[in-house]
Amino acid sequence: MTSAATPVPSTCDLCDAHRQSDGSDGFRVLPPGFHSYGGVPAFGGEVRTVRCFEDNTQVKAAVESPGRGCVLVVDGGASLRRALVGGNLAASAARNGWAGIVVNGCVRDAAELAAAQVGIRALGLVPMPTERRGEGQTGVAVLVQGVWVRPGDWLYADADGIVVSERAL
Template sequence: MTTGKVPPVATCDLFDTFKDAARFVLPGLRDFGAVTRFAGPVVTVKCFEDNSRVKELLATPGQGRVLVVDGAGSLRCALMGDMIAASAVKNGWAGVVIWGCVRDVGELATLNLGIKALGSIPRASTRRDQGLVDVPVELPGAMVKPGDFLFADEDGIVLLTPEQAAGLK
């Protein structure tokens, strides 16, 4: 398993298989997209109340990848709304996980995209052309590295290394 569409595997089954070798994100992220089960190789963004890198990345070919955004848990503004999410769908991203907020929740719910975030707020972020791409980031309970494989469903999020994911059938 390296790139392209990764079949979602139940997170409970993954955890039962890998036990303490699997990383998992603590509860608190909610589903906002029409897709609640998604998986793929990870691309990371670290940003604070500036979605410049999020918008740029989701406008590129996703090839079934998942964007993980470390927004430092800020609840003051949204890092993704309907237009950026629609771009992600158009470009073939499997999902977006945001440790922060989204907006345009009614529209997000109609999009064929996995979206997990802390919450929603109507306020948009201010673009200042800041943020880091492809760096290790932290979600509650788990360090996430570019190239990890993320599996998300109604039970939560499990992260595997590329080596662990290669052993899945």
């Protein structure tokens, strides 16, 4: 598996190679709108997923478990009201070997995120944390900005964007 330290293919090169893709080959591009907040600007790895809404219980559990070079994709329903990842969870993700976290939602603690050796993408920053009520699901297909992302997919992110593939590229 790819780890944060492994060079990742450029998303532009991947898109050049898939320029005729209609999605039927399992290659997808996430729409723009994600910003980079982590200390690792480019990352890639096999996908693990969490779906939750303004409750980061399952995100915390995931980043506190071994990441094995995977990318955690968190579908937070695009909520801009609560931060699903902050400095503590980012530090846990880095410590446990996650390559990156992509949040369809918000994050907080900008300075601490930038200091964490993990890739972090999110729609924006908001200082309000979630309330943990034990809700949320892991290991489910998630719809991120209109694009399906499934556990076992591969995700690559760099300065140009984020792409997802059914297989390692």
